[in-house]
Amino acid sequence: MDVQKIRKDFPILQREVNGHPLVYFDNAATSQTPLQVIDVIADYYKKYNANIHRGVHTLSQEATDAYEAARQKIQKHFNAAHAHEIIFTSGTTHSINIVSNGYEQLLVPGDELIVSALEHHSNIVPWQMLCEKSGAVLKVIPMNEGGVLLMEEYDKLLSEKTKLVFVNHVSNALGTVNPIAEIIEKAHAVGAEVLIDGAQSAPHIQADVQALGVDYYVTSAHKLCGPTGIGMLYGKASALNRLPPYQGGGEMIAEVTFEKTTYAGLPHKFEAGTPNIAGGIAFGAALDYINSIGMTEIAQYEAELLAYATASLLKIPGVKIYGVAPEKTAVISFNVQGIHPYDIGSILDKMGIAVRTGHHCAQPIMDYYHIPGTVRASLSFYNTYEEIDRMLEALKKAIQMLQ
Amino acid sequence: MAAIDTIQDEIVEEFSLFEDWMQRYEYMIELGKSLPLIDPRHKTEDNIIKGCQSKVWVHADLSEEKLVFTADSDAIITKGIIAILIRVFSHQHPDAILEADTTFIDKIGLREHLSPTRANGLVSMIKQLKMYAIAFKTQLNKS
Numbered sequence: 001m002d003v004q005k006i007r008k009d010f011p012i013l014q015r016e017v018n019g020h021p022l023v024y025f026d027n028a029a030t031s032q033t034p035l036q037v038i039d040v041i042a043d044y045y046k047k048y049n050a051n052i053h054r055g056v057h058t059l060s061q062e063a064t065d066a067y068e069a070a071r072q073k074i075q076k077h078f079n080a081a082h083a084h085e086i087i088f089t090s091g092t093t094h095s096i097n098i099v100s101n102g103y104e105q106l107l108v109p110g111d112e113l114i115v116s117a118l119e120h121h122s123n124i125v126p127w128q129m130l131c132e133k134s135g136a137v138l139k140v141i142p143m144n145e146g147g148v149l150l151m152e153e154y155d156k157l158l159s160e161k162t163k164l165v166f167v168n169h170v171s172n173a174l175g176t177v178n179p180i181a182e183i184i185e186k187a188h189a190v191g192a193e194v195l196i197d198g199a200q201s202a203p204h205i206q207a208d209v210q211a212l213g214v215d216y217y218v219t220s221a222h223k224l225c226g227p228t229g230i231g232m233l234y235g236k237a238s239a240l241n242r243l244p245p246y247q248g249g250g251e252m253i254a255e256v257t258f259e260k261t262t263y264a265g266l267p268h269k270f271e272a273g274t275p276n277i278a279g280g281i282a283f284g285a286a287l288d289y290i291n292s293i294g295m296t297e298i299a300q301y302e303a304e305l306l307a308y309a310t311a312s313l314l315k316i317p318g319v320k321i322y323g324v325a326p327e328k329t330a331v332i333s334f335n336v337q338g339i340h341p342y343d344i345g346s347i348l349d350k351m352g353i354a355v356r357t358g359h360h361c362a363q364p365i366m367d368y369y370h371i372p373g374t375v376r377a378s379l380s381f382y383n384t385y386e387e388i389d390r391m392l393e394a395l396k397k398a399i400q401m402l403q
Numbered sequence: 404m405a406a407i408d409t410i411q412d413e414i415v416e417e418f419s420l421f422e423d424w425m426q427r428y429e430y431m432i433e434l435g436k437s438l439p440l441i442d443p444r445h446k447t448e449d450n451i452i453k454g455c456q457s458k459v460w461v462h463a464d465l466s467e468e469k470l471v472f473t474a475d476s477d478a479i480i481t482k483g484i485i486a487i488l489i490r491v492f493s494h495q496h497p498d499a500i501l502e503a504d505t506t507f508i509d510k511i512g513l514r515e516h517l518s519p520t521r522a523n524g525l526v527s528m529i530k531q532l533k534m535y536a537i538a539f540k541t542q543l544n545k546s
Contacts, residue, residue: 018424340478342456346518347480350425358456358520372477373456401429402479 001297006382009034009289013382020352023387028172028200028331028378029356030222033286037225040285044278052277053251053268067277070284071267077287078217079208080234084266087233087240088280092199093122095218095233096166098270099195100126102243103164109135112161114154114187116178117143117368118171121361123197127166136163143368147174147323151182162192169201173362173376174323175306175331177205184214193239199223203380204302204329206295215239221279226286230279233270240266247272298381305379306330309388316395322365322374330379333360336395339402341375347398348375353391404469404494411491411507418511427516431483438486439493441473452531456520457481459528463535469494470539472532481521484513485528492532497543500536505529 007013010032015022024032044066050059052067068083075083089095113127113136131138139162141154149167165187169180184194195216198207202219209217216239220231235243245252245263249272254262263269290298309332313319318337335341345357358373359366366373377391405413421427441450445462452459457478464471472493476482491507492500508514514522 340457340481342478342521343480346521347425347428349518350428372458401432 001293001301001381003301003382003384006293007384009036010382011035011038017352017354018350023353023383023390025377025379025383025387025391026354026356027203027380027383028175028223028360028376030228031203031225031380032382033227034225034289036289037227037282037285041227041278041282044281049278051274063277066281066284067275070280070282073284073287074232077291078234079210081210082237085234085237085240087235087267087270088275088283089218089231089233089270090229090276091220091222091231092197092218093126095216095231096123096195096197097126098233098246099216099218099235099243100130101246103130104134105244106242107134107136107163110161111136111163112139112157112159113137114139114141114157114162114165114167114192116141116149116167117364118147118149118174118176118178119166119168119362119364120172120197120199121363122199123166123168124364141167143176143365146325147171147176147365148325149176149178151179154183155186158186158190158192160190162187162190164193164195166195166197168197168199169205169207170329170331171323171362171365172200172331173360173365173374174325174333175200175328175378176323176325177201177327177329180214181212184212188213200329200331203290204299206299209234221283221286224283224286225289226283227279230276230283232283237266240270243270245269245272249273251275293381301381302330302379305383305385305388306332308385309377309379309391312388312392313395316392316399318399322369322371331376332378333374333376335371335374336399339399341373343402344375344395344398347401348391348394351390351394351397353394355391407491407495407499407503411505411510414487414490414507415510424516427511428480428483431487432479433483434486434490435476435479435482435484438475438482439473439489441475445473446475452524452527456524459485459524461485461528461531461535463532463539465539465542466494468543469496470500470535472535481524484517484521484525487513488525488528488532492536497536497540501533501540 012032048059048062050063052064071083071086074086139157141149143149170177187194193215196214198219203224217234222228252272254264322333341357356376441460441462446460450460459476461474472489474485
């Protein structure tokens, strides 16, 4: 993997911020976009922008073909059995809401849902809303000080009352990789379905939905070098067919009369309205780009960056890293003793370094550690050792100013 | 105490002396350390200003028809920002606070050099200081 060559694909990495070359370490929030994807979006609008699926004209046909080809790329990348098991959504949050909304009619009061302590708010709140509407009860798999789920507690939560388990593959706040194969197997053993939130894992770990046997898998393109506003819901056809449509409108119908409307089959049942066509096509292009580098190569390089950054950070007095799971993606959540994370983030920004500070939409994790938030540096395959060194120098300067 | 506009001009001049925003941040950090601290008994949930990533507590007392502000924050740069605001608004009559514009914020470029969340926090802080002025004005009018 030639990082310097890869960096040339990302125009944004050449820019300066506050008079310093940008160091972009907020990849867990959104990844940057390579020219190969930007060009696809521009090409779509320059050459074949048209509404899809129903047009008789050539542009519509070309746009439809490109959009459906993207669906097939996604199917292939995640190894779904069928292209119609891939639903285009606006992103992970939308995908989760399709399932949580649909589940309302599958639950009776007293049914149980299981979530983990490591979740993003987007994989907590829709389910709490579902519990309020359905009378189901939400159970939480706790974690330990290192940010690792307590699987023996998970075993105790599972019962014939459990209907659905939803866990992220990787924690956005801590980088912990959760044992999803085991979580899925155990849930299936009691007859429950499983939704895996792959927003944080898809850029780093190859997921094979058939090998996992997972019922639903969701992620967003913008974490994977694609644009914002487009994502996916994978569902086994049998699982998706149990769910009612989420939104009504055009595209999702078979036949409409004022007496009764029948719904289209998969995937259109969940794709009401004109979709984000350019986004969908670009999602496919983003997967092409990532696969041209190689998921294995990406994972290996990021693991090396993580090890280097972790060891270097721990040499700075007062640094505490949150989330020390044996298996982690390249996310480092940390604080410096006596300094608010927000102050560190502000000073780093003035030196051109983009990190995230705050609770990372995972307040339960911050509550667990009794902290207001952390500084989070999340790395990607286009980051370098030199950039880590620059962050460390900037951090030392920030500590000196703030202490 | 000088008039609000005079104090604002002073701040604009002070900030113009620095070459870059790193130095201005260093200055704000120093100001943060000199913030008139809120009495711990006023550090309540009610006195927290919402809209900030960091917590900000503000309290106001009336002294000879003037408002005296004390505050605190768990983040030092936030303390610096609130220290600047308090320097402008503290020891002023409620009417003067309510009439005051805050042009110095744009003149020193503070807003654009804050993160979006901190800029929101800044707006919330000013709103809160003015709310205190309204409350105390009502109190003064009654007595």
